[in-house]
Amino acid sequence: MLFDVAAMAPKPRYNLLASLIVPRPIAWVTSSDARGRLNAAPFSLFNLMSGTPPVVVLGIGNRDGRPKDSARNIVETGDFVINMVSADLLEAMNVTAIEFSEDIDELAEAGLTTVPSLAVGPPRIAGSPVALECAYTRTVELGQNRALFIGEILYAHVDDDVVLNPDRGHIDAGRMNLVGRMHGGGWYTTTTAPFQVARIEAGDWRRAQSSSVDQNSESLR
Numbered sequence: 001m002l003f004d005v006a007a008m009a010p011k012p013r014y015n016l017l018a019s020l021i022v023p024r025p026i027a028w029v030t031s032s033d034a035r036g037r038l039n040a041a042p043f044s045l046f047n048l049m050s051g052t053p054p055v056v057v058l059g060i061g062n063r064d065g066r067p068k069d070s071a072r073n074i075v076e077t078g079d080f081v082i083n084m085v086s087a088d089l090l091e092a093m094n095v096t097a098i099e100f101s102e103d104i105d106e107l108a109e110a111g112l113t114t115v116p117s118l119a120v121g122p123p124r125i126a127g128s129p130v131a132l133e134c135a136y137t138r139t140v141e142l143g144q145n146r147a148l149f150i151g152e153i154l155y156a157h158v159d160d161d162v163v164l165n166p167d168r169g170h171i172d173a174g175r176m177n178l179v180g181r182m183h184g185g186g187w188y189t190t191t192t193a194p195f196q197v198a199r200i201e202a203g204d205w206r207r208a209q210s211s212s213v214d215q216n217s218e219s220l221r
C-alpha cells in the first residue's frame, strides 16, 4: 500500500510513522526549572546523531500551544540528563509520562530516587543503567508546534556490570536490558537478543563474488 504522507491528517500520519520507524530508543529526560523544581518525562523521538561531537537530538511537541515542561526547562537552565530505560524501570517511566501540571515532581510520583550529577543541575535516576549528562546547545524549530532540542553529552554514567572494556568503550549492550518504543497503544520491545553481523571490506566482497561466479561456471561445465 502506498501512503501519501504529506497529504495525511496529523494523527494518522503520526500513528503511521511512529509504527514504521521502530524500535526507537527512549530518552528518559530529567530536567529542572530555574527554581530547581525537578521534572522527568520520556521522549522516543530521540537519537544519537554524532559521536564526535557527541550529539543527541530530542523531538518535543508543544502541549496546548505551550512548550512541555522538559523543553522549557532544557532551554531555561541549559542542561539535562538522559536516562536510558531498562525493563525493570518501564512502569515507573510510564508514570512520569502522565501529563501532570508543572508543579508536580514526576520522579516523586513514580517513587523514584535520584543521584546528583557531576556537571549538570538535574540529577540522574537511580537504577538506570546509563545516564548521559548533557549540555543544551540549540533548538531547531519545525513549526506546527514542534521543535528539535539538540544537546552535547558531557558525561556517561554506565553500570559497572555492563562495561566490558572501558578503554575501548566496549559495552555488553544486551545486558543493559533496555526497552525500545514500538507503535502506539503502549507497545514496547526488549533488546535482550542482540546478534552480530561482521562488516565486510570491499576487497573481501569482490573476492567472494568472483569465487562464487567461478563456482557457478564450474558447475555449468
Ligand SMILES: Cc1cc2nc3c(=O)[nH]c(=O)nc-3n(C[C@H](O)[C@H](O)[C@H](O)COP(=O)(O)O)c2cc1C
Residues within 6 Å of the ligand: 026, 039, 040, 041, 042, 043, 044, 045, 046, 059, 060, 061, 062, 068, 069, 070, 071, 094, 096, 097, 098, 099, 100, 181
Ligand atoms: C514512551 C513514550 C515516548 C514519548 N515520546 C515523546 C516524544 O518523543 N516527544 C514528545 O513530545 N512527547 C513524547 N511523549 C509524551 C511525553 O512524555 C509527555 O507529554 C510528558 O507528559 C511530557 O512531560 P513534561 O511536560 O514534564 O516534559 C512520550 C511518551 C511516552 C510514554
